[in-house]
Amino acid sequence: MxxxxxxxxxxxxxxxxxxxxxxxxxxxxxxxxxxxxxxxxxxxxxxxxxxxxxxxxxxxxxxxxxxxxxxxxxxxxxxxxxxxxxxxxxxxxxxxxAGRVGRVGAEPTSRGAFALFGGFTRRGRWVAGKVFTAFAMWGGGEIDLREADFEDRETVVRCFTIWGGISVVVPPELRVRVSGVGIMGGFGGDQLFDGPPDSPQVTVKGFALMGGVGVQRKARKGEKRRLTEERERRELED
Structure with a gap:
């Protein structure tokens, strides 16, 4: 059996x-x-x-x-x-x-920006507030976070534009989330990016009416310059 x-x-x-x-x-x-x-x-x-x-x-x-x-x-x-x-x-x-990750816990130097028939810029060494609000109407603005420090480990960048445009620039290692709405316009870029665990996180949200909000990653200017110099040095050695 x-x-x-x-x-x-x-x-x-x-x-x-x-x-x-x-x-x-x-x-x-x-x-x-x-x-x-x-x-x-x-x-x-x-x-x-x-x-x-x-x-x-x-x-x-x-x-x-x-x-x-x-x-x-x-x-x-x-x-x-x-x-x-x-x-x-x-x-x-x-x-x-170049290559630095934004410091967390600094006193904010800016919590917002406004442009009406004009423009605004936040770039270089500055400290972004935990909530940073930007508005542009018939104008434009740039929020460059590549050299920025942060008040908190989690930062919310709120972008609102009507007949205008706002550009948000982030370094490669920053954790990024994008959640916004474009009405007869555009709101987007790198929707999700996970950087190192110890990196601050930035969430970009808001809306664009007849305008646009763009989020893009770029190497820092110092790093680009270093890479160019390194390439030139190697060419001379060859």
Whole structure:
């Protein structure tokens, strides 16, 4: 007589336990901040060598800081050769605060901006309030957070524009959320970006009526200058 119990599949609990005990593939392992930074540095070297243009660099750098696993990091440098001189040519300190993450807990220097038939600008070293409100009507404004510090770890930037435009510029490593409405206009950009866990978070919200609000990531001016100088130095050495 056949023992039917031997033909039964393993119980669900046994399968779950077996799956939990199975080793993860290397690509599924969690990446550390150091892993992300190593990839980011290789990308900086690649643009200095002329292997990437600025648009490719921005996209890959953003993806590097957003990566959670090794599998997400590997494709970012797969088509780049190993940097033989990376140790000999260590990157110089970043000028102009390039690569810095905004300091949290500073006293705000600005909580809002207003433009009517004109414009406003917030850029350079400044401190954004926990809630920053911007309004532009028949005008425009720029909110550049690349060198900014923050009153709080979570900042809300509220943008409202009528027949105007507001541009929000953020550095590659900043965590960003975008949630806004465009009525006969546009409100958008990089809708979601996860930076390093210790990075501040900025949420951009509001509405645009017959106008537009744009959010874009850009490398800091100091970093762009450093990359250009590094490329020129390598060309002279070659």
């Amino acid at each position: 056949t023992d039917e119990r031997a033909e039964l599949p393993p119980r669900k609990t046994d399968m779950t336990k077996a799956g939990a005990d199975a080793p993860l593939a290397e690509g599924e392992l969690r990446a550390s901040d150091a892993d992300r930074e190593r990839v980011a540095e290789r990308l900086r070297e690649a643009i200095a060598e002329g292997r990437l243009d600025m648009e490719e660099f921005d996209v890959r750098l953003g993806a590097a800081y957003a990566a959670r696993t090794y599998g997400e990091l590997v494709p970012l440098t797969r088509d780049l050769p190993e940097s033989a001189g990376s140790a000999a040519h260590a990157p110089a300190p970043l000028a102009g605060g």
